[in-house]
Amino acid sequence: MTHTDDRRAEFLARVERGEKIEATDWMPDEYRVTMIKFMQMHALSELMGALPEKEWVPRAPTLARKLSLMAKVQDEVGHAQLVLRVAEDLAAPLGKGREELVEELFTGQCKFHNVFHMPAPTWADAGIIGWLVDGAAVVSQAALLSSSYGPYARVLQRVCAEEGFHIQHGESICLALAEGTPAQRQMLQDALNRWWEALLLFFGPAETNSPSATILLKYRFRTKTNEELRQKFLTKYVPRIRALGLTIPDPALRYDEEAGRWVYTPPDWSKLKAIARNEGPLSQYRLGLRRLSYEQGRWVREALMAQAV
Amino acid sequence: MDAVRKPGFAEQVPAGPLGTAPAAPAETVRQAPGEAGTAARSERQFRIYEIFVQKDHLSPHVWVGSVAAGGPEEALVLAREQFLRRDAAVSIWAVEQQAIHRTDYADRDFFARETDKRYRTLAGYSQANAERWRKYRRALLDLEQDFVRD
Numbered sequence: 001m002t003h004t005d006d007r008r009a010e011f012l013a014r015v016e017r018g019e020k021i022e023a024t025d026w027m028p029d030e031y032r033v034t035m036i037k038f039m040q041m042h043a044l045s046e047l048m049g050a051l052p053e054k055e056w057v058p059r060a061p062t063l064a065r066k067l068s069l070m071a072k073v074q075d076e077v078g079h080a081q082l083v084l085r086v087a088e089d090l091a092a093p094l095g096k097g098r099e100e101l102v103e104e105l106f107t108g109q110c111k112f113h114n115v116f117h118m119p120a121p122t123w124a125d126a127g128i129i130g131w132l133v134d135g136a137a138v139v140s141q142a143a144l145l146s147s148s149y150g151p152y153a154r155v156l157q158r159v160c161a162e163e164g165f166h167i168q169h170g171e172s173i174c175l176a177l178a179e180g181t182p183a184q185r186q187m188l189q190d191a192l193n194r195w196w197e198a199l200l201l202f203f204g205p206a207e208t209n210s211p212s213a214t215i216l217l218k219y220r221f222r223t224k225t226n227e228e229l230r231q232k233f234l235t236k237y238v239p240r241i242r243a244l245g246l247t248i249p250d251p252a253l254r255y256d257e258e259a260g261r262w263v264y265t266p267p268d269w270s271k272l273k274a275i276a277r278n279e280g281p282l283s284q285y286r287l288g289l290r291r292l293s294y295e296q297g298r299w300v301r302e303a304l305m306a307q308a309v
Numbered sequence: 310m311d312a313v314r315k316p317g318f319a320e321q322v323p324a325g326p327l328g329t330a331p332a333a334p335a336e337t338v339r340q341a342p343g344e345a346g347t348a349a350r351s352e353r354q355f356r357i358y359e360i361f362v363q364k365d366h367l368s369p370h371v372w373v374g375s376v377a378a379g380g381p382e383e384a385l386v387l388a389r390e391q392f393l394r395r396d397a398a399v400s401i402w403a404v405e406q407q408a409i410h411r412t413d414y415a416d417r418d419f420f421a422r423e424t425d426k427r428y429r430t431l432a433g434y435s436q437a438n439a440e441r442w443r444k445y446r447r448a449l450l451d452l453e454q455d456f457v458r459d
Binding site: 022024025026071074075078081082085088089097098154155158302303304305 | 353354355357373374375376377378379380383390391392394411413414415
């Protein structure tokens with residue numbers, strides 16, 4: 001056994017004991033590289049998530065709704081900054097900085113979450129995003145609060161607390177529509193129909209045998225599989241959706257008491273693959289917006305950076 | 310919006326990955342965040358400030374996270390935007406990350422607790438004291454019962 005093998009074994013034993021890893025600790029390359037990639041995707045997804053939301057700020061029906069939506073958009077950008085800071089510290093020894101991490105979105109080296117490639121054509125979509133998309137995000141992020149990577153687990157505490165507000169806000173929009181006119185109820189149902197498949201795709205394929213998924217589980221960065229998280233989401237939200245009198249657009253959806261799990265029509269996984277290649281309905285449009293805002297903000301960043309000399 | 314838009318900005322999009330991908334790291338790399346690679350790169354960079362927030366005058370400043378900023382003044386403004394969108398506070402400290410002296414997580418010996426520390430704590434005394442007091446209380450109760458009997 002070489003010295004490095006010893007260190008790897010010791011590292012694995014540490015995470016298996018439930019110890020937390022810090023940015024300054026020795027770690028195997030595969031841990032560092034995979035964690036950076038995961039956090040980079042999380043951070044950039046937060047940033048991209050602000051885009052479909054912000055489309056609705058000028059069109060939100062009341063001033064109160066505009067204010068809460070703006071608060072939410074600010075939170076998402078704030079989460080991106082928090083997670084990016086953590087990723088940046090881990091990437092620093094590789095000579096990789098914030099700019100590279102952010103710009104890999106444009107080159108397609110870093111993906112962003114599937115739900116943010118989708119259109120949000122009505123106000124009910126804004127509600128469904130807040131309630132169910134953020135609900136799905138909290139299910140997966142809450143499972144990461146015990147992540148082996150300490151700095152990430154720490155920022156997630158703030159992220160999850162603020163996402164809790166987003167869900168309440170989304171619920172409030174959906175409840176108002178569900179209790180509204182027949183046209184408003186129909187708008188909510190249509191939005192649910194549009195988002196249901198994306199919500200199932202959100203958690204990724206059940207068979208998590210990709211190299212990075214294996215590494216994430218092995219080192220306890222994650223402790224739950226995609227399917228476990230999807231089941232958790234269904235358990236929490238299916239009864240709530242039905243309680244509002246909405247119909248989930250999957251006739252095969254049912255809870256199998258014996259197996260103790262939800263049975264559902266599998267979503268079209270090829271859509272997830274297309275989205276991963278940035279070929280989703282609004283992938284290029286939203287990337288274009290992000291690129292525009294990145295370039296328009298460049299002079300601000302440079303003006304700030306100049307003072308650092 | 311139009312005031313900050315400069316013509317042609319949208320076209321100046323980075324064409325591809327900047328430079329070549331960094332070589333795979335040696336697993337022996339062990340640098341503190343902030344110590345890393347700063348010398349090799351441009352001086353025009355953000356600095357990292359660790360942020361401490363004091364929520365009221367009777368509370369200590371508590372570390373909440375970090376921000377990337379050009380200087381201390383921006384760091385304080387960014388910290389307010391990042392960490393105080395909802396919570397109230399009376400003070401923020403921004404400390405440049407490189408200025409922080411830290412212990413090494415791996416140095417367990419530094420935090421060794423070989424000896425029993427109970428003699429320094431409440432718990433080291435409270436139980437024994439309570440048992441003793443019970444005896445006195447019992448005596449007191451006996452007295453009261455005698456009194457009632459009389």
